[in-house]
Amino acid sequence: MTQEEQPTLHSRRSLTLRFDIPISRTREFWDALGEGRFVTTRCSACGNVSFPPQADCPRCMSDRFEWVDLGREAKLVTYTYVQVTPASFVNDDPYIVAIGEFENGVKVLAWLLGVSLEKAKVGMKLTVEARRSNEGNPYYVFVPSPPS
Amino acid sequence: MNRVAIVGAGHSKFGRRKDVNVAELAFESIKQAVTDAGIDRKEIKNVVVGSAGGWYEESLPAVIVNEYAGLRSVGTMRVEAACASGSAAVKAAHDSVATGESDLALAVGVEKMTEVDTMTSVELIGRAGSYMWEFENYGMTFPAYYALYAVSHMNRFKTTEEDMARVAVKAHHYGSLNPNAQFQKEITVEKVLASQVVAWPLKLYDACPLTDGSAAVVLANEEVARRLTDTPVWIKGIGYSSDSANLSKRDDYLGLTASVEAGRRAYQIAKVTPRQVDVATCHDCFTIAEIMAYEDLGFCEKGDGAKLVREGQTEVGGRIPVNLDGGLKAKGHPIGATGVSMMVEITKQLRGEAGSNRQAPIKNGIGLVHNVGGTGHYAYVTILSRGEQ
Numbered sequence: 001m002t003q004e005e006q007p008t009l010h011s012r013r014s015l016t017l018r019f020d021i022p023i024s025r026t027r028e029f030w031d032a033l034g035e036g037r038f039v040t041t042r043c044s045a046c047g048n049v050s051f052p053p054q055a056d057c058p059r060c061m062s063d064r065f066e067w068v069d070l071g072r073e074a075k076l077v078t079y080t081y082v083q084v085t086p087a088s089f090v091n092d093d094p095y096i097v098a099i100g101e102f103e104n105g106v107k108v109l110a111w112l113l114g115v116s117l118e119k120a121k122v123g124m125k126l127t128v129e130a131r132r133s134n135e136g137n138p139y140y141v142f143v144p145s146p147p148s
Numbered sequence: 149m150n151r152v153a154i155v156g157a158g159h160s161k162f163g164r165r166k167d168v169n170v171a172e173l174a175f176e177s178i179k180q181a182v183t184d185a186g187i188d189r190k191e192i193k194n195v196v197v198g199s200a201g202g203w204y205e206e207s208l209p210a211v212i213v214n215e216y217a218g219l220r221s222v223g224t225m226r227v228e229a230a231c232a233s234g235s236a237a238v239k240a241a242h243d244s245v246a247t248g249e250s251d252l253a254l255a256v257g258v259e260k261m262t263e264v265d266t267m268t269s270v271e272l273i274g275r276a277g278s279y280m281w282e283f284e285n286y287g288m289t290f291p292a293y294y295a296l297y298a299v300s301h302m303n304r305f306k307t308t309e310e311d312m313a314r315v316a317v318k319a320h321h322y323g324s325l326n327p328n329a330q331f332q333k334e335i336t337v338e339k340v341l342a343s344q345v346v347a348w349p350l351k352l353y354d355a356c357p358l359t360d361g362s363a364a365v366v367l368a369n370e371e372v373a374r375r376l377t378d379t380p381v382w383i384k385g386i387g388y389s390s391d392s393a394n395l396s397k398r399d400d401y402l403g404l405t406a407s408v409e410a411g412r413r414a415y416q417i418a419k420v421t422p423r424q425v426d427v428a429t430c431h432d433c434f435t436i437a438e439i440m441a442y443e444d445l446g447f448c449e450k451g452d453g454a455k456l457v458r459e460g461q462t463e464v465g466g467r468i469p470v471n472l473d474g475g476l477k478a479k480g481h482p483i484g485a486t487g488v489s490m491m492v493e494i495t496k497q498l499r500g501e502a503g504s505n506r507q508a509p510i511k512n513g514i515g516l517v518h519n520v521g522g523t524g525h526y527a528y529v530t531i532l533s534r535g536e537q
Contacts, residue, residue, distance in 0.1 A: 006166035011205060021280060052281045052394060078303075078401045080295035081348040082287060086271035089287035097286050099296060099396055107396040111286055117348060122303045139285040 025055035028067055033130045033138040038072060040106065041065045051106045070108075073145060074100030074126045077107060081117045100126045100142050114143040152245045153373035153380035154532070156185025156366030157492040162480035163330040164262050165360035170204050171216035174258040177364035177488075178217045185366040186376055187252060189217070192366070194244045194253040195224045198237030199484035202272050204260040213256060223250075230276055230521030231433060233257065234363065234487025235528035239386050241367050251372050257488030258362040269358050276522050278393040291347035291355050291434060293395060293523035298349050298436040300401035304451070309349055311454035312435035313340035316353050316477055318463060319432065323478025325506045330359055330480030354435040359480030363488035365495070381495045384420065384514075385531045387413030391524050402451075404524030407431075407444035411518070414529035415446075420514055422446035425468060425531075427497045427508035429490040431520035432475040441518055442470070445529070469508040472497065487519040487528065498534040510534065 023030060032039045041053040045062035051070070056063050079098040098112035098120070108128070112120065125145035132138055158180030160173055168176070174197075182189055197210040206212045210226040223244075229236035234257035241253035261269050273290040275283050282288045301307045317337055323329035340353040373380040389409035392398060399405070415421060422445060430445070432438035439453035447468050448456045456462055462470040473479050473493040476486060494515035496502045513534040520527050 003164045003166045008166055021284075051396065052278070078296045078300040080292045080299060080350075081345070082289055082292045083344070083348065084270065084289065084291070084346040086274045086283075086287050086289055087265075087267035088271055090267070092287065095287065097288060097292055097296075099401075107398075109282055109286065109288075109394070109396045122299070133285070137285075 026053045029053045030138050032067070033140060036130045038070045038128050038130070038140060039067045040070055042068045049104065049106060051108060070102050070104070070106060072127050074102045074108065074128060074142065076112070076120065076122055076124045076126055077101050078122060079112060079120050096120060098126070098142050100128070110140055110142050112142045149246045150248055150369040152242050152367050152369060152383045154365050154383065154491060154495050155368045155373050155376045155380055156181040156183070156187070157495045158184060158364040159328050159489060159492045160362045161328050162359050162361035162482060165260070166262070170206055170209060170258060170260045171212050173260060173360060174213040174256055174362045174364070175217050177362040178254070178256060181254070181364035181366050185368070187366065189219060191252050192219060192254050193222055194241060194250040195219055195222045196237040196240040196253070196255050197224065197226045198233035198255070198257040198487060199226055199259055200228055200230060200233055201226075201484075203269055204263045209258065213258060229526040229528070231431070231481065231483050232487055232519045232521030232526045232528045233484040234489065235517065235519040235530060236487070236526070238365065238367075238488060238491055238530065239388065239528065242383055242386065245367050245369050248369075251369050253367045254364060255367065255488055256362065256364045257482075257485035259482035259484045260360045261358040261482060262360055266358065277395065277525070281394055281396070289347055291350045294434040294436055295347040295350045296395060297401045297440065297523070298434070301436060301440065302349065304402055305454070307439060307454040309341060310337055311458060312354055312439065313337040314457045315432065315435035315438045316340045318457065319471060319475040319477035322472050322506050323474025325503065326473050326479060329474040329478050330357055331474070331478040350434055350436070356433045356476040356481035359482040361480055361482035361485045361489065363485050363492050365488060365491050379499050379534070381498050382533045383530060384533045385414045385416070385418030386528065387411060387415070387417060388526070388528045389413070390526050393525065395523060403440045403444045404520060404527060406524045406527035407441060407518065407520060407529070410527040410529040411445045414531050418531035420531055424512045424514050425516045426510045426512055426514055427472065427494065428468060428470050428516040428518065429473065429475070429493055430470050430518045432471055432477050433481055433520070435477065437520065438470065438475065445516070445518055464506065464508055472502060472506040472508060487517070490517040490519055491530065491532070494532050498532060
């Protein structure tokens with residue numbers, strides 16, 4: 001008998017997991033994104049800039065912080081083209097995921113839209129843009145910067 | 149601190165194991181390890197189980213496994229360090245013996261990844277990073293994380309898709325010589341290059357499979373080890389480290405900083421240099437990962453990893469044979485079992501029991517286990533030795 005022919009008990013119980021993720025301490029990030037601005041946290045005590053934004057400073061542990069604008073321009077550091085997508089992305093076409101670096105050194109991971117895999121190149125200029133999901137949640141993507 | 153030795157080793161057949169549940173699968177290795185050690189199970193007071201879980205029905209694998217194996221009233225826990233959970237289990241068991249808390253301890257690694265459908269497994273591994281910032285909106289997958297490193301490595305060091313394919317060909321060659329390996333067939337560079345892209349530039353044959361499997365080792369202090377066996381394999385040093393959850397926080401994508409740091413610590417504790425290592429298992433969840441591991445562990449200079457595999461230096465007869473069991477790529481990668489499986493492999497290599505076609509020449513009596521969790525999120529390097537050094 002092959003492994004695939006072995007008898008198994010297909011369990012009667014199924015489990016769907018959907019999380020309510022708290023965003024209260026850094027909700028300005030999502031609010032700003034909804035207005036088309038891309039911001040993150042800077043510690044008011046030591047000046048450390050964090051991305052993803054976080055309310056407590058990982059360098060000095062202070063909980064005092066301010067919001068700083070990251071601007072819109074980044075440079076492509078590395079990327080991949082995800083052809084085999086996870087179960088919950090079954091309705092999405094394959095996508096490019098990129099890491100872009102902003103002028104102040106902050107790096108961000110996001111989809112890179114509007115460019116084919118063949119045209120994507122390490123070092124190319126990217127612009128971050130705000131988007132909204134079908135469910136109404138704000139998120140952000142990179143697109144190639146227009147030629148200057 | 150007591151010296152600690154591996155005195156018993158057990159290993160299940162890896163693959164799609166529809167014939168056994170998680171406890172039965174773990175028991176295959178436990179029985180072998182206990183028999184190999186020649187001990188009475190009742191002497192074991194501490195059992196550490198490495199398992200990431202989520203893809204099989206049980207939530208408390210440690211007690212499920214122990215009950216089935218008749219290990220009652222033992223001190224126990226399940227540990228998680230992603231794909232390095234097995235090494236973490238060995239470290240926890242090691243520490244209980246080293247401190248004198250236990251004379252004998254058992255480390256078990258077990259995973260059953262094929263009880264859910266393949267795309268759900270892909271999803272669960274893809275969530276092994278920073279869920280909120282990498283998965284929720286961007287659907288990262290395990291190959292995609294390593295592909296970010298592969299693109300950077302190719303761009304900086306001119307590593308090619310053919311170089312990566314050579315790692316897979318080597319893995320399948322040795323897998324074909326290991327009866328416990330999931331894949332038993334040789335492949336060619338052409339076949340790797342023609343396989344389906346999963347996350348460019350990584351293709352199906354650059355990637356380890358989803359695997360069910362288990363492995364176990366019995367650890368003993370020096371007095372017990374000498375009573376039990378003439379061939380104890382000593383744990384000379386364990387180095388471990390970690391890195392940021394978000395890949396965007398990494399300095400670069402050319403190597404795994406956690407591996408470098410874990411290796412540095414392990415070499416220092418064991419008083420061993422990379423040149424003295426006779427045989428190693430490196431964490432090759434993807435072909436690029438093995439190339440980076442050569443560099444991160446000091447088997448070659450940074451950027452020369454591809455050259456090492458091109459020259460055959462990591463095969464039997466080369467400078468430093470790596471993954472003579474087929475590696476994660478061909479032997480299979482049952483997440484929590486992998487680290488323990490690597491310990492079993494290096495124990496067999498150092499005892500000279502690996503089998504004629506895949507036995508490394510042992511000159512210095514030193515073996516190395518390199519086990520990474522996630523995408524360099526965790527890293528463990530364990531140095532093992534035969535003899536008195």
